[in-house]
Amino acid sequence: MNHLDERIFNPKVNNFNHLCLELFKFQYKHNAVYQKYCGFLGITNPETITETGQIPYLPIEFFKQFEVKSFDQKATKIFYSSATGKQGNSAHHVKDLAIYEKSFFTAFNNYFGQTNQTCFLGLLPSYLEREGSSLIYMVQKLMQASSHPLSGFFMYEHETLQNRIIQLEKSKQDYILFGVSFALLDFAEKFPTEIKHGRIIETGGMKGRKKEITREALFYELNQAFKTDNIFSEYGMTELMSQAYAGKNGRYECADWMQISVVDPNDPFTEVAAGKTGLIRIIDLANIYSCAFILSSDLGKKYPDNSFEILGRHDRSEMRGCSLLVG
Numbered sequence: 001m002n003h004l005d006e007r008i009f010n011p012k013v014n015n016f017n018h019l020c021l022e023l024f025k026f027q028y029k030h031n032a033v034y035q036k037y038c039g040f041l042g043i044t045n046p047e048t049i050t051e052t053g054q055i056p057y058l059p060i061e062f063f064k065q066f067e068v069k070s071f072d073q074k075a076t077k078i079f080y081s082s083a084t085g086k087q088g089n090s091a092h093h094v095k096d097l098a099i100y101e102k103s104f105f106t107a108f109n110n111y112f113g114q115t116n117q118t119c120f121l122g123l124l125p126s127y128l129e130r131e132g133s134s135l136i137y138m139v140q141k142l143m144q145a146s147s148h149p150l151s152g153f154f155m156y157e158h159e160t161l162q163n164r165i166i167q168l169e170k171s172k173q174d175y176i177l178f179g180v181s182f183a184l185l186d187f188a189e190k191f192p193t194e195i196k197h198g199r200i201i202e203t204g205g206m207k208g209r210k211k212e213i214t215r216e217a218l219f220y221e222l223n224q225a226f227k228t229d230n231i232f233s234e235y236g237m238t239e240l241m242s243q244a245y246a247g248k249n250g251r252y253e254c255a256d257w258m259q260i261s262v263v264d265p266n267d268p269f270t271e272v273a274a275g276k277t278g279l280i281r282i283i284d285l286a287n288i289y290s291c292a293f294i295l296s297s298d299l300g301k302k303y304p305d306n307s308f309e310i311l312g313r314h315d316r317s318e319m320r321g322c323s324l325l326v327g
Contacts, residue, residue: 005099008257008285009106016259019285020052023292030070034058034291057268057281057295063090063239070289071095080132081238090238092134095289103241103286104138105145107255111245112176112199119148119168119175123183124203125155134238135203139178150175156183162191165198172197178234181205181218188225195226201245203234204310215250215310235310239294241286244308251307257285262302265314268295274304279314 004022007014028035028046038044041056049055062068069075075093082089094100109115120143127133136153143151150168154161168175175198179187184202200222215233222231235252236243244252244260254260262278264270272278280298287294297315302308 005096005288008288009102011257011285016257016285017052020055020283020292021049023285023288024049024055026288027070027291027293030072031068031291033062033066033068034070037062052283055293057293058291059295060090060237060239060297063092064088067091067093068239068290069093069095070291077137078132079134079137079238080130082126082130092238092240092290099286099288100134100137100241101141103255103257104243105141107243107245107258108142110255111253115142115174115176116146117148117174118146119173120146120151121161121164121175121177122153123161123177123179123187124153125183126180126205128153128155135178135236138243148173148175156186158187158191161187162193165193165195169195169197174198176201178203184222185218188222192225195228195230198228198230200226200228200231201234202231203236237296239287239290240282240284241290242284251303251309253307259283260300260302260306260308262300262308263295265299275301277301277311280308280310 004019004026008019011019025046028038037058038056043049043056058068073095075095077094077097079092079094080089120139122136122139124136124139127136150164150173152164165175177198177200179200180203184200202218202222219231223229229248233246233250233252234243235246242255242258244254244258246252259282261281262272262276263281264272265279268279268281277299280296280300282294282296284292284294297313299311299314300309301311
């Protein structure tokens with residue numbers, strides 16, 4: 001790989017487009033699922049792909065049915081999504097956890113600044129209730145790196161969490177609360193608490209616990225309950241090694257080694273104009289050993305400054321095209 005795992009984190013120096021083409025050829029050769037998918041699209045020789053716009057994007061649903069990996073040995077770690085739809089969990093087979101850790105530490109610190117003195121709180125019951133969550137792994141590592149004695153996870157101990165926040169506020173300690181949307185709303189309703197020194201990062205999703213609401217409505221409820229506007233969002237998924245973050249304007253910003261494009265839902269090979277709604281496609285160069293080119297099931301918009309919004313989920317009926325690879 002010629003140390004591609006080291007070069008991807010500096011794509012401005014090493015040329016993002018060149019890295020994409022190099023990684024495509026590597027994954028075409030070593031990822032049997034991706035190679036077979038490319039074959040059904042008529043791509044049988046990776047050397048014919050000479051521009052990034054020609055690289056095919058694997059529908060994210062394939063992670064539910066197949067081992068999407070670009071290595072032969074047993075995975076060091078397998079991350080699983082929450083089970084949604086008829087096909088169950090997605091699985092991300094990870095060869096090298098050091099790549100994941102470098103990705104999330106670098107992206108997080110680049111967006112929020114150095115957090116080695118920060119206290120981390122996790123209100124993530126739906127993730128804690130199952131095994132193999134990549135989000136829990138990330139937050140655990142952030143807690144370990146900061147070594148703050150008051151860091152910790154919470155399931156439904158809302159009063160305990162409120163007391164922890166009050167303690168942190170009294171000491172004027174910087175802290176970050178990661179929370180899944182339904183749990184943040186429950187906490188806000190039962191224990192509204194003024195937040196001055198903390199930042200909330202909502203990780204999205206009602207997980208079937210509450211009726212889905214708009215991001216604007218969610219933020220309004222949280223801002224009112226916590227008397228703050230210091231609320232952020234994280235865009236990440238089991239199938240990715242990288243995350244994007246959004247602030248008050250609701251637009252996500254990617255790490256340098258991650259890139260978003262938006263395509264017509266009826267023609268996923270055609271990009272739509274800036275500001276138009278379509279399906280989100282993702283290049284995540286940190287996905288060296290799975291697939292770096294993914295067609296998500298999220299609807300969104302991209303803007304000229306490369307920021308993007310997420311507007312909801314597009315139902316592709318569990319991607320019937322996955323059946324092409326069965327057998």
